[in-house]
Each structure stands twice: as C-alpha cells, then as structure tokens.
Amino acid sequence: MVLTIAGSDPGGGAGIQADLKTFGALGAYGCAVLTALTAQNTRGVTGVHAVPPAFVAEQLATLVEDIALDAVKIGMIADAGIADAVADFLVDQRPPHVVLDPVMVATSGDRLLASSAEQVVRGRLLALADVITPNALEAAALLGTEPAESVEQAVQQVDALLDLGARGVLLKGGHLTGDTATDVFAERGGDLHRFSAPRLGTRNTHGTGCTLSSAMAALRPTSPDWPAAIDRAKEYLTAALRAADDLRIGSPDDQGRLGHGPVHHFWQLWPVPDTTTRD
Template sequence: MNAAVALTVAGSDPSGGAGIQADLKTFSALGVYGTAVLTALTAQNTRGVTGVHPVPADFVGAQLATLLDDVTVHATKLGMLGTADVVRTVAAALADRPGGPVVCDPVMVATSGDRLISVEAVDAVRTDLLPVTDLLTPNVPEAAALLDVAPATTVEELAPQARALLEMGPAAVLLKGGHLGGDESVDVLATAAGVLETRRPRVATTSTHGTGCTLSSALAALAARARLAGDDLDWAPLVDGARDYLQAALEAGESLGVGSGHGPVHHFAGRW
C-alpha cells in the first residue's frame, strides 16, 4: 500500500489540542500518514502557555535532513518555528520542495494571547519563508504583523490584505477572518487567479484551542492526497474540504470535556 504522507514542522502541546499533536491527529483523521519534526517544547494547557523551550536550529535541520533522506513526503505543514534561525533553517531545507507543497501557518500568538515567536523571527518569515510557501494561512493579527499594518476590522478589509500578502512571495494566501466576529466565519483565498470568499456558520463554543493548527494541517493532508493521486493542486476545493473538517471538529469539541479553558476541537468527530 502506498500511503499519502504529510509532514508537520511545529512545536509540541502537552494538552494535545494544538501543535504537533493536533497536526498528527488531523493527518490520521483524514487518512494520511503523519511525520513530524519538532521545533520547540512548550509548557501549556487549555488556559495558556507558561514556557517555551526551543529546539536548536541545527538539530531541527538534522531532523529534516534525516527524515527527507528516507521518507517521501507529499506535503508539509509549518507551524510554530519560534526563532529566526529555525525559520531560516527550515526555509533552506524546503527551498527545493523535497516535502511537496508547503502550507505555512505563521504561528505567532496562541488563542490564549501568549506570544509564541520572536520579533526577529517575523522578519525571517517575511524574507526567507514566504518565498518557499505554497499556501500561507494567517489569521487577522498574524496578517497585520506580517504586513506591519493595523489588523482588519471588517470582512471587506480581508481581500486587500490577502492580496498584499500574496505580493510578498507565497503562491497562495488563505486569510482567516475568525477574529472578526459575526454570524459567519469568513476566510479569503487569494491566488494569481483572483480572490474567493469562503463562509461557514460561526460555532458558539469555547473549544477553540488549536483551530489554526487543525485547519492548516487539514489543508496539508488534503494536498498530500492530491499530490499522491497526481491531481493538479487547486487550493479552492481543498480549502472547502479543510473547512468542512474543522467545522465538524468545532461543533463536537465541547463533547470531549478536556481542560477548563479553551478546550480542543474534536479531531475525530464522526470517526470515534
């Protein structure tokens, strides 16, 4: 059997709702074999982050080189990279696309509000990482940080910011509008072909821990399946599939009863 293989390059979340743990659960739920390169240990739970212990950049590079020397990876998801050295190391390792299309979730701030990336690393993301990214998936605050502008406050402001991000190097941008509130959660997909809006009903839930990780890893999983099948990489249907998966995970999240803060989404909703 030849399985689609996806790689996550991200930090660890002991509570299991975000980071490497969320990514591997998402890959499994979507029928993809998951591999992982660890960039940081965190001390966190559903209430917040109390500490971050980065993995040295040279060892992140060693993990990537050793994995890709042996395993064929069909798509890669990037999450919390943390430091500028790690960002540059990962960008250099993936420049020739040995891990297939790259989905970059520029993790900067946790749902709890805790900062997860250094200021210097933001600059490295702009200069080194965006040019090797096939799909960038920032939320509203992350897009503003990358563009060095005020965060969008309306859905109408999303498209111009998504286009501005596209000009910084990624092949496509999915700007997530979940922070804007309202009855619908509106995301904007910008590609060379134009801008599309994608909408889902907003879920009233406190189980939102790891939503960004889950969406980006779902996109990587679906891209890996498409790559294995030899299909052209069309982000619009993949975004719809990933958003449908996240919608179900959000709706079922509170049924898990995990933690006392922002609980996790249910990565195996409808599968358990």
C-alpha cells in the same frame, strides 16, 4: 506522507499533536519534526524551549533520506535560526505542497514567535510556501498594519500579502466581525475565493489554526487544487468544532475561569469517553 514542522503542545489540542491527529483522521500518514517544546494547558502557555536550529535541520535531513513527502505543514517556528533552517530545507528539497501557518500568538494570547523571527518568515518563508494561513492578527503583524475588521479589509490584506511575496494566502476570518466567519483565499494571478461558515458558540477553539492548515496539507495531494482542498478542510474543521463541546478537557482556575479546550479531531472515529469530565 505528510510532515508537520511545529512545536509540541502537551495538552494535545494544538501543535504537532493536533497536526498528527488531523492527518490520521483524514487518512494521511503523519511525520513530525519538532521545533519547540512548550509548557501549556488549556489556560495558557508558561514556557517555551526552542530546539537548537542545527538539530531541527538534522531531523529534517535524516527524515527525507528515508521517507518521501507528499506535503508539508509548517507551524510554530519559535526563532530566527529555526526559520532559516526550515527555509533552507524547503529550498533544498522542494516538497510538492507546502502550507505555512505563521503561528505568532496562541489562542490564550501568549506569544509563540520571537520578534527576530518575523523578518525571516516575511523575507524567506512566505515565498517558499504554496499557501500561508494567517488569521487577522498575524496578517496585520506581517504587514505592519492594523488587523482587518471586515471581509473587504481582509481582501485588501490578502492582496498586500501577495505583493509581499506570498504565493497563496488564506486569511482566516475568525477575528472578523459578523455572525458568519469568512475566510478569503487567493493565489498570485488567480481568482479570489471566499469560504463562509456560521460562527459556532464554543469555547473549545484551541488549535483551530493548526487543525485547518494540517487538514489542507493532508487533503491537497488528493484534491485538484487549493480551493478544493480548503473547502474539504473547512468542512472537517467545522464538524470538529461542532463536536468540540463533547470533549471536556481542562478545569477551572482558582477564580473559576475555564481555558480554551481543543476541537474534537476524531469526531468521526470514536465516541467521547465518560472519563473526560470537566468541573
């Protein structure tokens, strides 16, 4: 049983929709606690409606009264009250494996985390997760510095995040320079690991962070350690990105610009229907 604590994406490419798709594609049973509703499509986010923190806490408490969890993935937190509610849940329940994807900005550039919540994420949630999975922009925001532009700088920021209180850090390399995307992983007191993959030429990258962190949570209970789970998760995401252009979700705006479509979570399970057309 894998739980996602995250916001909803009505377009299905990110958030709890992407998380549940990932869980199912990888053979895990998924549960979901919503933190926020969003109004968005492949082109951007037009609105965010946060769930009251007390109701987030009620969702979590009611769920674990009945269902035992093997892993938890935390995505969009939205505000400080929700961040505190999630932190209280982690302190009380101590689930076996916790992945925190510090969702701050959507692929479109729209902000998804209130500035008031950053301190709670930095001060409480970092230390309660087994692994955090920031991209270069999110890592810089957490550290109050400029984004890393090279793998060497990413390594330095991983060390800085561990010093800040994180127990494990996977700094994703999608925003770094070069033809190869390299993610850097380390746990406190452990070895440094680098996971490299070629960059794929697709616009359909919406929800890649959600998908990777969810895959890590789904695969960790059947993996010997976090590096093994990350390796398997990246293999899944790379294949989903390779198949992403088979999905044609979304349409051009008035100026002919396309948004960012989703990856193909179910590339192994079903062919792309002919009805998913894109002008």
